Amino acid sequence: MPYSNSPVFIPAQRVENYHYAIRNIVSNARHLEKQGKKVTYLNIGDPILYGFQPPEELVESTVLALRQGHNGYSPSCGKNDAVEAIAANAHSRGISTSPEDIIVTFGASEAADLVCTAMLNPGDEVLCPSPGYPLYNAIIAKLNAREVQYRLDPENNWHPDPDEIASKISSRTKILVVINPNNPTGELYPPELLRELVEIARRYRLLIITDEVYHKLVYDEKHIPLASMAEDDVAIITIDSFSKNYMAPGWRTGWLAITNSRLIPDVRLAFIKLADARLCAPTAPQHAIKAAMNLRKDYIQNVMKRLKAQREVTVNMFNDIPGISCNNPKGAFYVMGKVDLDILPFKTDEEFVLKLLQEKQILFVHGSGFGTDPGQGFFRVVFLPDTTTLKKVYNDLDDFVRQYQ
Numbered sequence: 001m002p003y004s005n006s007p008v009f010i011p012a013q014r015v016e017n018y019h020y021a022i023r024n025i026v027s028n029a030r031h032l033e034k035q036g037k038k039v040t041y042l043n044i045g046d047p048i049l050y051g052f053q054p055p056e057e058l059v060e061s062t063v064l065a066l067r068q069g070h071n072g073y074s075p076s077c078g079k080n081d082a083v084e085a086i087a088a089n090a091h092s093r094g095i096s097t098s099p100e101d102i103i104v105t106f107g108a109s110e111a112a113d114l115v116c117t118a119m120l121n122p123g124d125e126v127l128c129p130s131p132g133y134p135l136y137n138a139i140i141a142k143l144n145a146r147e148v149q150y151r152l153d154p155e156n157n158w159h160p161d162p163d164e165i166a167s168k169i170s171s172r173t174k175i176l177v178v179i180n181p182n183n184p185t186g187e188l189y190p191p192e193l194l195r196e197l198v199e200i201a202r203r204y205r206l207l208i209i210t211d212e213v214y215h216k217l218v219y220d221e222k223h224i225p226l227a228s229m230a231e232d233d234v235a236i237i238t239i240d241s242f243s244k245n246y247m248a249p250g251w252r253t254g255w256l257a258i259t260n261s262r263l264i265p266d267v268r269l270a271f272i273k274l275a276d277a278r279l280c281a282p283t284a285p286q287h288a289i290k291a292a293m294n295l296r297k298d299y300i301q302n303v304m305k306r307l308k309a310q311r312e313v314t315v316n317m318f319n320d321i322p323g324i325s326c327n328n329p330k331g332a333f334y335v336m337g338k339v340d341l342d343i344l345p346f347k348t349d350e351e352f353v354l355k356l357l358q359e360k361q362i363l364f365v366h367g368s369g370f371g372t373d374p375g376q377g378f379f380r381v382v383f384l385p386d387t388t389t390l391k392k393v394y395n396d397l398d399d400f401v402r403q404y405q
């Protein structure tokens with residue numbers, strides 16, 4: 001048998017269920033680029049690709065740390081001043097936690113992985129939003145646990161229905177995942193809804209992971225941390241990171257904060273065990289955490305001014321194109337577009353996205369990559385490029401759609 005065909009080199013089964021549409025679809029775009037075509041990428045939420053940069057003082061602190069020789073490992077749960085600053089900032093936003101309940105991680109992604117790995121045995125169930133950010137299904141698939149989807153309703157601002165969530169709970173359900181502001185929908189949850197979600201967790205003894213990596217990026221309403229709604233009888237893990245709120249995704253630095261850790265002492269120790277085993281998160285960016293927790297207001301105001309203009313162009317132009325519509329997101333930098341498949345000759349969301357890529361070299365991600373039904377015609381748009389670029393893209397989309405009418 002040739003070396004390359006040896007059964008030793010067959011990927012493990014757990015990877016079969018691993019999908020990440022945001023990046024998987026890029027291979028189609030790369031193929032076009034090889035033919036000399038220029039693709040506009042509106043598929044990935046990386047602010048740096050579109051001219052955003054982290055706050056200068058964070059860059060300075062990180063560079064200084066490197067220059068001063070802070071190139072070793074840090075404590076596995078994070079530098080002391082970093083976890084203290086994160087806990088103090090959490091407190092100021094109504095989240096009850098302590099420096100001992102913070103773990104600095106390789107981005108929010110590792111925080112999610114760490115919590116799920118510490119909590120889930122094969123067959124255990126996790127309630128996840130659908131559509132939802134594909135990180136969670138990938139981690140759950142890797143652990144041979146089971147993702148149980150709860151629906152976000154496009155007719156109701158993409159909010160979940162707490163009764164539906166409760167109806168899907170079984171004796172194996174361990175975790176309820178909430179993403180707020182949401183990716184891919186850009187929606188923000190009101191306090192009554194958050195309260196109901198906490199109540200479900202209390203009633204059915206679930207742990208909540210609340211992914212709040214976009215909490216600073218809100219347009220008209222204030223973000224309310226889910227953990228600030230909790231009394232002392234529900235365990236909540238709040239996940240945050242440098243990637244979006246501070247526009248530094250390449251630093252791979254995030255953190256988790258436990259609220260009511262006394263309810264989950266063994267799980268907390270399991271988190272620490274896992275954190276010890278992978279040594280530490282990147283050290284240099286941890287030197288910027290204190291500055292991040294005391295960020296000047298004008299940084300985020302400027303970011304939001306730009307994002308607001310881009311949101312407005314997106315929502316106005318989309319809803320002017322016959323057969324295309326979208327929601328008006330309240331947070332993050334995504335909209336869920338919808339192509340009317342009764343009017344336009346595409347069978348699925350993916351067919352629409354791939355045809356648009358082929359003909360106009362514009363890359364969106366099909367909604368089914370996040371869990372919507374392919375026949376519903378949803379697709380996610382990242383509106384990070386400047387308004388000039390966006391206007392050109394949406395005019396091309398308009399031309400594309402009109403030729404089919």
Ligand SMILES: Cc1ncc(COP(=O)(O)O)c(C=O)c1O
Nearest residue numbers: 107108109133183213241243254
């Ligand atoms: C909801 C959500 N959670 C987590 C992440 C990953 O964050 P990080 O880069 O900090 O790992 C993303 C990235 O797009 C996201 O949208």
